[in-house]
Amino acid sequence: xxxxxxxxxxxxxxxxxxxxxxxxxxxxxxxxxxxxxxxxxxxxxxxxxxxxxxxxxxxxxxxxxxxxxxxxxxxxxxxxxxxxxxxxxxxxxxxxxxxxxxxxxxxxxxxxxxxxxxxxxxxxxxxxxxxxxxxxxxxxxxxxxxxxxxxxxxxxxxxx
Numbered sequence: 001x002x003x004x005x006x007x008x009x010x011x012x013x014x015x016x017x018x019x020x021x022x023x024x025x026x027x028x029x030x031x032x033x034x035x036x037x038x039x040x041x042x043x044x045x046x047x048x049x050x051x052x053x054x055x056x057x058x059x060x061x062x063x064x065x066x067x068x069x070x071x072x073x074x075x076x077x078x079x080x081x082x083x084x085x086x087x088x089x090x091x092x093x094x095x096x097x098x099x100x101x102x103x104x105x106x107x108x109x110x111x112x113x114x115x116x117x118x119x120x121x122x123x124x125x126x127x128x129x130x131x132x133x134x135x136x137x138x139x140x141x142x143x144x145x146x147x148x149x150x151x152x153x154x155x156x157x158x159x160x
Contacts, residue, residue, distance in 0.1 A: 024057045025057035079159045082138070085138070087106065092157045104121050109123050110128050
């Protein structure tokens with residue numbers, strides 16, 4: 001897998017999310033500051049609720065910008081079967097039912113799903129249980145993750 005292209009695809013997805021967040025923040029701000037939303041009595045809370053929403057949306061914009069900055073600093077690192085899994089690795093796992101999934105160990109934006117070079121990937125971070133379990137392991141290692149009170153077992157079948 002071409003990691004430079006993968007990083008570009010991730011940045012493109014993050015930029016799209018950022019744009020959506022900016023638009024949502026602007027809409028929430030406009031709602032919060034609109035003349036029709038001025039409280040007429042102590043029970044009229046539409047303007048206050050819109051202000052809270054605008055604040056949350058602006059925090060989301062900042063989070064998206066932070067995620068993009070982290071990916072812009074990330075280098076395209078090649079991993080081999082002898083390289084320990086870390087940030088920047090694409091990892092293929094097989095679970096106990098034989099289902100395969102591809103993950104990208106990223107510095108941020110955990111949970112983001114995208115398709116790059118005809119491969120469906122999910123970004124996981126080292127702060128997530130699965131990401132933490134993967135970091136430091138190698139191809140052919142078995143890992144286990146506690147999920148919902150039970151253990152889930154995976155085998156690392158490829159790293160690049």
